[in-house]
Amino acid sequence: xxxxxxxxxxxxxxxxxxxxxxxxxxxxxxxxxxxxxxxxxxxxxxxxxxxxxxxxxxxxxxxxxxxxxxxxxxxxxxxxxxxxxxxxxxxxxxxxxxxxxxxxxxxxxxxxxxxxxxxxxxxxxxxxxxxxxxxxxxxxxxxxxxxxxxxxxxxxxxxxxxxxxxxxxxxxxxxxxxxxxxxxxxxxxxxxxxxxxxxxxxxxxxxxxxxxxxxxxxxxxxxxxxxxxxxxxxxxxxxxxxxxxxxxxxxxxxxxxxxxxxxxxxxxxxxxxxxxxxxxxxxxxxxxxxxxxxxxxxxxxxxxxxxxxxxxxxxxxxxxxxxx
Amino acid sequence: xxxxxxxxxxxxxxxxxxxxxxxxxxxxxxxxxxxxxxxxxxxxxxxxxxxxxxxxxxxxxxxxxxxxxxxxxxxxxxxxxxxxxxxxxxxxxxxxxxxxxxxxxxxxxxxxxxxxxxxxxxxxxxxxxxxxxxxxxxxxxxxxxxxxxxxxxxxxxxxxxxxxxxxxxxxxxxxxxxxxxxxxxxxxxxxxxxxxxxxxxxxxxxxxxxxxxxxxxxxxxxxxxxxxxxxxxxxxxxxxxxxxxxxxxxxxxxxxxxxxxxxxxxxxxxxxxxxxxxxxxxxxxxxxxxxxxxxxxxxxxxxxxxxxxxxxxxxxxxxxxxxxxxxxx
Ligand SMILES: [Zn+2]
Numbered sequence: 001x002x003x004x005x006x007x008x009x010x011x012x013x014x015x016x017x018x019x020x021x022x023x024x025x026x027x028x029x030x031x032x033x034x035x036x037x038x039x040x041x042x043x044x045x046x047x048x049x050x051x052x053x054x055x056x057x058x059x060x061x062x063x064x065x066x067x068x069x070x071x072x073x074x075x076x077x078x079x080x081x082x083x084x085x086x087x088x089x090x091x092x093x094x095x096x097x098x099x100x101x102x103x104x105x106x107x108x109x110x111x112x113x114x115x116x117x118x119x120x121x122x123x124x125x126x127x128x129x130x131x132x133x134x135x136x137x138x139x140x141x142x143x144x145x146x147x148x149x150x151x152x153x154x155x156x157x158x159x160x161x162x163x164x165x166x167x168x169x170x171x172x173x174x175x176x177x178x179x180x181x182x183x184x185x186x187x188x189x190x191x192x193x194x195x196x197x198x199x200x201x202x203x204x205x206x207x208x209x210x211x212x213x214x215x216x217x218x219x220x221x222x223x224x225x226x227x228x229x230x231x232x233x234x235x236x237x238x239x240x241x242x243x244x245x246x247x248x249x250x251x252x253x254x255x256x257x258x259x260x261x262x263x264x265x266x267x268x269x270x271x272x273x274x275x276x277x278x279x280x281x282x283x284x285x286x287x288x289x290x291x292x293x294x295x296x297x298x299x300x301x302x303x304x305x306x307x308x309x310x311x312x313x314x315x316x317x318x319x320x321x322x323x324x
Numbered sequence: 325x326x327x328x329x330x331x332x333x334x335x336x337x338x339x340x341x342x343x344x345x346x347x348x349x350x351x352x353x354x355x356x357x358x359x360x361x362x363x364x365x366x367x368x369x370x371x372x373x374x375x376x377x378x379x380x381x382x383x384x385x386x387x388x389x390x391x392x393x394x395x396x397x398x399x400x401x402x403x404x405x406x407x408x409x410x411x412x413x414x415x416x417x418x419x420x421x422x423x424x425x426x427x428x429x430x431x432x433x434x435x436x437x438x439x440x441x442x443x444x445x446x447x448x449x450x451x452x453x454x455x456x457x458x459x460x461x462x463x464x465x466x467x468x469x470x471x472x473x474x475x476x477x478x479x480x481x482x483x484x485x486x487x488x489x490x491x492x493x494x495x496x497x498x499x500x501x502x503x504x505x506x507x508x509x510x511x512x513x514x515x516x517x518x519x520x521x522x523x524x525x526x527x528x529x530x531x532x533x534x535x536x537x538x539x540x541x542x543x544x545x546x547x548x549x550x551x552x553x554x555x556x557x558x559x560x561x562x563x564x565x566x567x568x569x570x571x572x573x574x575x576x577x578x579x580x581x582x583x584x585x586x587x588x589x590x591x592x593x594x595x596x597x598x599x600x601x602x603x604x605x606x607x608x609x610x611x612x613x614x615x616x617x618x619x620x621x622x623x624x625x626x627x628x629x630x631x632x633x634x635x636x637x638x639x640x641x642x643x644x645x646x647x648x649x650x651x652x653x
Contacts, residue, residue: 022343022346022347022350023342023343023346024346024349024350024353027350027353027354028353028383028384028386029386030387031384031386031387031388031389032325032386074389078361078389079388079389080388080389080392082388129388129392131392131395131432131436132432132435132436132439133428133432133435169511169514170514170559170562170563171511171555171558171559176471179474179515180470180471180474181467181470181471181507181508181511181512182511183467212644213644214555216640216641216644217551217641219640219641221640228465228467228507229505229507229550229551229552229555230465230505230507230550230551230552231465234327252643253641253643253644253647254640254641255639255640255641258640268331270333275331276326276327276328279330279331280326280327280328280329280330280331281326281329281330281331281332282331283325283326285325285326286325
């Protein structure tokens with residue numbers, strides 16, 4: 001049983017991620033590369049070890065994922081741009097204080113804003129790319145990305161907000177679209193999006209109480225959090241649920257000590273990294289969301305993370321907040 | 325993003341062996357990808373290009389750029405496309421889904437095919453209902469499955485201009501009867517009832533609601549541990565629609581009987597296991613909070629007593645109960 005945070009091991013694990021080019025898994029996960037770098041880099045930021053990755057190399061890689069035809073970032077060079085990878089690209093640039101590579105290049109700025117706005121549908125929702133998949137995740141991607149660029153506007157925000165509010169269910173959870181079953185990851189995308197555009201006040205105090213109730217019922221006796229009723233706990237919900245509770249100021253509605261234990265027990269004490277649950281294989285996704293969860297509950301002096309953006313406050317304080 | 329994969333400790337020997345095996349696979353895969361992207365950059369929309377995407381997607385179904393290219397090929401390939409072509413495309417995604425049921429991109433592609441088939445659309449979507457039935461038979465809580473079911477149903481409804489609410493209501497009822505903890509089905513029950521009511525599809529609404537009350541009463545006496553049915557009950561007691569249908573008297577009677585039943589189940593459990601059932605207590609609280617707002621029958625000290633009990637019984641969420649206590653004073 002592990003009951004301390006293995007910081008050094010996690011740093012070593014995160015450092016090793018880029019030297020995996022001789023494994024098949026590395027190449028089969030190209031479609032997540034930019035997201036993966038953002039997850040790894042943010043994990044390092046929480047551990048106060050940003051310098052572990054080579055700044056110049058990473059920035060160069062991000063810019064090589066820029067898609068000239070459509071604007072926006074693909075997850076890997078020559079891949080099509082997508083809302084998910086576009087946000088990751090911008091998050092990485094912001095983390096390295098290099099967002100000016102986009103904001104000071106008017107052609108690029110125009111085309112990325114165009115790419116994002118172009119994916120908004122008449123009902124205010126967003127598709128991931130031109131092929132029409134709609135998901136509240138993409139609304140979050142859009143608002144977060146435009147916020148990082150300082151390019152939010154009422155024409156985009158107002159219909160987006162209207163659509164997000166329709167994803168709120170009777171039980172206090174949010175679905176991926178109106179009518180879809182509540183899922184904890186959607187609580188983060190919807191509340192996070194509302195928080196970015198400063199519209200949380202559209203939720204009534206009763207709604208906030210119901211939302212927080214559904215969220216705190218995600219904690220199971222082992223201490224971990226699940227994503228839906230009667231499901232197993234999973235470390236990634238340490239972020240989705242805890243950030244949501246933090247955004248609506250109800251962080252104390254779950255037992256943080258028990259949650260911390262569940263996350264710590266999911267560490268790999270030999271090679272570092274955090275898994276979805278104790279005894280399972282680790283990955284960068286669960287490593288960052290486990291660490292972010294720990295940071296949000298104030299564990300062990302980790303660098304503080306902003307629940308709205310899933311980046312450290314030090315970084316998000318540079319974002320010009322909407323309404324401008 | 326991996327879920328549910330047991331940790332394995334790699335010895336140096338195992339690692340060396342894996343790397344050797346991977347080396348060949350990586351070479352093949354990268355060569356295929358390279359060629360495919362080159363084809364794409366040359367706007368090659370041929371059968372050969374299509375085959376190339378098949379090969380890539382067989383190895384890596386998560387490669388969304390390959391799916392995108394495949395769709396562009398289909399759109400541009402022109403008169404080569406007949407009914408068999410579309411059938412084959414559906415078959416291809418089915419084989420993929422059997423191997424990788426949780427990959428979003430495959431589901432998206434399937435929806436895209438169905439939206440773009442120029443012929444027999446209704447027959448195709450009706451076929452999807454059989455597919456999604458089978459999927460939810462295997463995994464009754466499958467998130468993609470329920471989402472896909474809603475997409476399928478709404479497309480059939482659009483094409484036939486006929487509501488399937490009643491049929492779907494029977495479907496979710498059968499799912500709940502099989503497993504009372506099927507939260508996905510309870511969720512869908514709420515959607516359907518709301519929809520049927522707003523479209524005036526229930527002839528005797530009063531009777532319908534009373535049957536619904538009977539149904540949940542049976543449910544809580546069957547399994548009072550699982551939170552699924554309780555969330556549904558919260559919807560019933562809180563949403564104005566139910567109160568409107570039952571009328572003030574009917575609604576008060578419903579709350580009163582529900583409260584008595586919750587108390588009874590709790591007493592039984594106390595006797596049987598020595599422990600309170602905290603969902604029963606939570607529901608009693610909700611009922612008391614509602615009643616407090618329109619009449620003042622309930623005693624505050626009773627309310628406080630339940631909250632103090634819950635703080636001990638359900639310590640994970642004790643601060644929620646403390647918050648409710650503080651709202652009381
Ligand atoms: Zn997870």
